[in-house]
Amino acid sequence: MQAPAASEIEAALAALLPPGIAVAAASVAVAGLAPLLPAEAGPAQSMVPRRRQEFAAGRACARQALAALGLPPVALPVASDRSPLWPPGTCGSITHAGEWAAAAAAPLARLAGLGIDLEERAALEPDLAARLCRPEELASAPPGLPPDLWPRTVFSAKESVYKCVRTRVGRFIDFTEVRVAAGSGGRLRFEPAEATADLAIVARLAGGYAVTAELIVTAAWLAPMPGGNG
Ligand SMILES: CC(C)(COP(=O)(O)OP(=O)(O)OC[C@H]1O[C@@H](n2cnc3c(N)ncnc32)[C@H](O)[C@@H]1OP(=O)(O)O)[C@@H](O)C(=O)NCCC(=O)NCCS
Incomplete structure (x- = not known):
């Protein structure tokens, strides 16, 4: 079982x-x-x-x-x-x-x-949160999620984004280069933090988060382009 x-x-x-x-x-x-x-x-x-x-x-x-x-x-x-x-x-x-x-x-x-990511259900140390999350992300914890879990949720979501687009983008993407925002019902939106041409694809991703008894779970995905090759 x-x-x-x-x-x-x-x-x-x-x-x-x-x-x-x-x-x-x-x-x-x-x-x-x-x-x-x-x-x-x-x-x-x-x-x-x-x-x-x-x-x-x-x-x-x-x-x-x-x-x-x-x-x-x-x-x-x-x-x-x-x-x-x-x-x-x-x-x-x-x-x-x-x-x-x-x-x-x-x-x-x-x-x-x-891209999917699991992280332990625990607060992120404040110095790590400050390095991995942007100030505007830290200031916008969604209702319904324990606020201390939001920074690690943002971190996990960025790892999901990285896994989703790393091969396409073809380079390392720093945590501060992507902005994560919570929508309603556990949805996430993503955008490049600056107008970085090779990260434009990040704004086309959809995503979401959930918490289980032990873990934070996030995902980011790219819908197929209509009639296109992704
Ligand atoms: C690659 C990375 C995202 C993996 O995340 P992690 O939390 O350390 O580890 P996880 O267990 O969740 O995931 C590891 C799995 O990711 C997958 N993975 C590794 N590199 C990958 C890549 N370039 N693209 C897609 N998937 C990748 C692999 O399947 C790996 O497991 P495996 O080696 O057993 O096959 C992370 O180590 C990393 O390098 N992050 C820095 C870059 C980043 O996240 N930037 C965010 C800005 S968008």
């Missing part, structure tokens, strides 16, 4: 994301024992045991999400920017936090890009 926190994470992700996106979550201790496929074994060789378990748990969740889309178990090799390489026709994202790993996957017909 699935651990309650895993089903809570899956429910939170499924509620955040648009319909038709497959999600999977699992305990790192259990899913981390799943075998890696040959194309994934190389990068795992240099990992310490705990990191290898986390990596394997993420891959196991990704394969479970892909299976829910009707796809066979395939390897997700590691790209040069450390992103997982999803099978043709799909996009997705992997995250781990503490004892938990999760993945989400979508056909490209439904989403052109996806």
Whole structure:
């Protein structure tokens, strides 16, 4: 039987994301024992045991999400920017936090890009909050969320944005380069903090957040361009 926190994470992700996106979550201790496929074994060789378990748990969740889309178990090799390489026709994202790993996957017909992130449900240290969040973000905690959780939610949302667009943008994006704002009902909006041409795509993302008993859960995604190539 699935651990309650895993089903809570899956429910939170499924509620955040648009319909038709497959999600999977699992305990790192259990899913981390799943075998890696040959194309994934190389990068795992240099990992310490705990990191290898986390990596394997993420891959196991990704394969479970892909299976829910009707796809066979395939390897997700590691790209040069450390992103997982999803099978043709799909996009997705992997995250781990503490004892938990999760993945989400979508056909490209439904989403052109996806990022998810889990963080522990705890306040961010004030000096970190000041480094990772912009003053206007810190001043705009949404109603309904414990205010001390908002800075870490903003941080997590930025990691979701990064995972969603990093490969497309082709460079590191600093935390202060993106502005996060809360909409109603757990929705998030994103925009480049300055008029940075290569970050214009950030304003096209949608996103959301939720909190479970143990975790902050965020996601950012890019809808397909009508009739376009993302
Ligand atoms: C890459 C990063 C976002 C990962 O987030 P994290 O909270 O440290 O770790 P998580 O467990 O949530 O996610 C790790 C997973 O992210 C995925 N990932 C790593 N690099 C990635 C990239 N360039 N693009 C997409 N996904 C990536 C991988 O699947 C990785 O797990 P794996 O190595 O086991 O496959 C983070 O380490 C980082 O470098 N952040 C700095 C840049 C940033 O976030 N800027 C925000 C401004 S928009």
